Amino acid sequence: MKELTGVLEPALAAVGELLAADDVEVALVVVGGATLNLLGLIDRTTQDVDVIALASDPVGAVPALLAPPDPLPDALQRAIHRVARDFELAPDWINTAIARQWSQGLPPWLPHDITWRRYGGLHVGLVGRRTLVALKLFAALDQSVRSVHAQDLLALKPSDAELDEAAAWVVTQDASDSFPRLVTEMVEHVREHRRDR
Amino acid sequence: MSESIDVIASVARSAAADAVWRQWALLGAPVTGASGAPRSVIDPEALLLLSAAIRASERRLDDVLNWWATTGSTLLSVQRTTTLLRRFPPSTRSGVASFALAAVEAGDNRWRTLARASGGASLASRGKRGREPRLTPSPALMLRLRAGFGVGVKADLLGILLAMGGSDATVRNLAQASAYTPAAVRRAAQEMEAAAFIRGTHSRPVAYYVDPARWTAMLDGSGPADSGQGWRNFAQIFAFLAWVGAWGDDQRDVSAYVASTTARDLYETHRPAFELNRIPVPDPARSTGAAYLDGFAATVRMVSDWLEANL
Numbered sequence: 001m002k003e004l005t006g007v008l009e010p011a012l013a014a015v016g017e018l019l020a021a022d023d024v025e026v027a028l029v030v031v032g033g034a035t036l037n038l039l040g041l042i043d044r045t046t047q048d049v050d051v052i053a054l055a056s057d058p059v060g061a062v063p064a065l066l067a068p069p070d071p072l073p074d075a076l077q078r079a080i081h082r083v084a085r086d087f088e089l090a091p092d093w094i095n096t097a098i099a100r101q102w103s104q105g106l107p108p109w110l111p112h113d114i115t116w117r118r119y120g121g122l123h124v125g126l127v128g129r130r131t132l133v134a135l136k137l138f139a140a141l142d143q144s145v146r147s148v149h150a151q152d153l154l155a156l157k158p159s160d161a162e163l164d165e166a167a168a169w170v171v172t173q174d175a176s177d178s179f180p181r182l183v184t185e186m187v188e189h190v191r192e193h194r195r196d197r
Numbered sequence: 198m199s200e201s202i203d204v205i206a207s208v209a210r211s212a213a214a215d216a217v218w219r220q221w222a223l224l225g226a227p228v229t230g231a232s233g234a235p236r237s238v239i240d241p242e243a244l245l246l247l248s249a250a251i252r253a254s255e256r257r258l259d260d261v262l263n264w265w266a267t268t269g270s271t272l273l274s275v276q277r278t279t280t281l282l283r284r285f286p287p288s289t290r291s292g293v294a295s296f297a298l299a300a301v302e303a304g305d306n307r308w309r310t311l312a313r314a315s316g317g318a319s320l321a322s323r324g325k326r327g328r329e330p331r332l333t334p335s336p337a338l339m340l341r342l343r344a345g346f347g348v349g350v351k352a353d354l355l356g357i358l359l360a361m362g363g364s365d366a367t368v369r370n371l372a373q374a375s376a377y378t379p380a381a382v383r384r385a386a387q388e389m390e391a392a393a394f395i396r397g398t399h400s401r402p403v404a405y406y407v408d409p410a411r412w413t414a415m416l417d418g419s420g421p422a423d424s425g426q427g428w429r430n431f432a433q434i435f436a437f438l439a440w441v442g443a444w445g446d447d448q449r450d451v452s453a454y455v456a457s458t459t460a461r462d463l464y465e466t467h468r469p470a471f472e473l474n475r476i477p478v479p480d481p482a483r484s485t486g487a488a489y490l491d492g493f494a495a496t497v498r499m500v501s502d503w504l505e506a507n508l
Contacts, residue, residue: 010485017452017455021455067415082458083458086481088482
C-alpha cells in the first residue's frame with residue numbers, strides 16, 4: 001500500500017472523474033488529517049479520508065444539510081475501490097469510522113463551518129478550524145497527550161476563544177463525573193504547549 | 198505526456214488488420230497486398246472472430262468473410278466459435294451473425310442459431326467468389342486436419358500438439374489453447390493415447406505430446422515443426438486487440454484517468470494472454486493513476502511487435 005498524503009488530491013480527483021463518468025454527484029464532509037492537509041493547516045502524513053457526513057443539494061448551502069454517511073452511495077463505493085486499486089491505496093482509504101460521532105452529536109456550528117472543493121462529480125466539504133479544534137480536543141481525551149490527535153491540536157495553535165468553545169461542546173459528550181476535569185486538564189496542556197510549537 | 202487513446206487504439210487496430218489479412222491471404226482468400234506469409238498455425242475461429250470485430254474499419258473483409266462462408270465454413274467449429282465469441286467485444290456479434298447467415302445460405306445449417314442474431318443483415322460483400330481454400334501450407338495445419346479427420350476436439354488437439362513440435366502439454370494447457378473444456382480435452386486425449394495417435398507422460402498431471410517424425414510423411418514433410426513457429430495462442434491475443442479497438446471507441450471522450458482505469462481492467466482480463474504467450478508487458482502496479490496510460494500504450498505496442506514476430 002502506498003501512503004495517501006502524496007496522492008490525496010489526485011486520488012480525490014480520480015474519484016470525482018469516475019463519478020462524473022457515471023453522471024453522479026456526491027457531496028461529503030471530511031474531518032481529520034485529510035482536512036488538515038487539504039486546508040494546509042498541518043503538513044503530516046495521513047492514511048485515510050474520514051467522512052463524517054453526506055450533504056444534500058444544494059451543495060454549498062449555509063447551513064449545510066447534513067446526514068449520516070452510512071452507507072456511502074454505491075457509485076462512490078465503486079469509485080473508492082477502483083481508485084484504491086489504481087493508486088495502490090488501502091481499500092478503505094475513504095471511510096466513515098468517524099461517523100459514530102452522530103450518535104453523540106456533532107458540534108452545532110459544523111453546518112456553518114464548511115469550505116467546499118469540487119473534484120468532478122465529488123464535492124468535498126472541509127470543516128474549518130472551529131470544528132477541527134473541537135473534534136481533535138475530544139479525540140485527544142481518549143488517548144495520551146502524545147497521541148496524533150493531541151499533536152494535531154497543538155499544531156493548530158488554537159486561540160483561547162477556540163479552546164473555550166471547543167471545551168464547552170466536548171464536556172457535553174460524556175456524562176461521567178470526572179470528564180469535565182479531564183477536559184480542563186487537556187485544555188490547560190494545550191494552552192501551555194501551543195506556543196512551543 | 199501520455200499517448201492519446203486514439204493512438205493506442207490505432208496501434209491495436211493496425212496490428213489486428215495486418216494479422217487477419219496475412220492469414221486470410223495464406224488460406225487463399227481473394228485479397229491482394231497482404232505483406233508477408235504467416236508461419237505459425239492459424240487458429241481458424243480466432244481469425245473469423247477478429248475479422249468480424251474489425252470489419253467496420255476494414256470493409257473489404259466482408260468479401261473475405263463471404264468467400265469463407267461459401268468455401269470454408271464447414272471447416273469451422275460452431276461450438277468453438279460460440280465459446281471464443283464470449284471473449285470478444287459485443288460488437289463482434291453482428292459480424293459473426295452475418296457470417297453465419299452467409300454460411301447458412303451456402304448450405305451449412307450448423308450456423309443457423311448464430312445466424313438468428315443477424316436480423317437478416319448480410320455481409321457487405323461485392324460477391325468475390327475466389328478459389329478453394331489452401332489447406333496444405335503448414336500454418337493451415339488445423340484446418341487441414343479438420344478437413345481430413347472432421348471438425349472436433351481430436352483434430353484440434355492433434356494440430357496443437359503437432360504444432361508444438363514434440364513438447365508436451367497438460368490437459369489444462371491444452372484446454373486453454375483449444376478453448377474446449379478440460380473434460381472434453383481429457384476424454385479426447387485419453388482415447389487418442391489409447392489409439393497411439395499421441396503419447397502421455399507418466400508424470401502427474403499427465404502431459405501429452407506427439408512424435409512429429411511419425412507424422413512427417415503424412416504431412417508431406419511440411420509440418421509446422423519444420424517451419425519453426427508452431428503453435429501460438431492467437432485467440433487470446435486477438436481478443437485483446439479487438440477489445441483495445443473497442444476501448445478506443447468507448448473512451449475517446451473521457452478523462453485520462455478514466456481511460457487508464459478501464460485500460461487496467463483490460464490488462465487484468467487479458468493477463469492470461471500475455472502469460473500464455475510469454476509477452477513481458479508492463480505491470481500496472483508500477484504506475485499510479487492515469488500514468489498507466491503510458492504503460493498500456495507500451496503493452497499494446499509489445500503485443501503488436503510480438504504478433505509481427507510470431508504470426
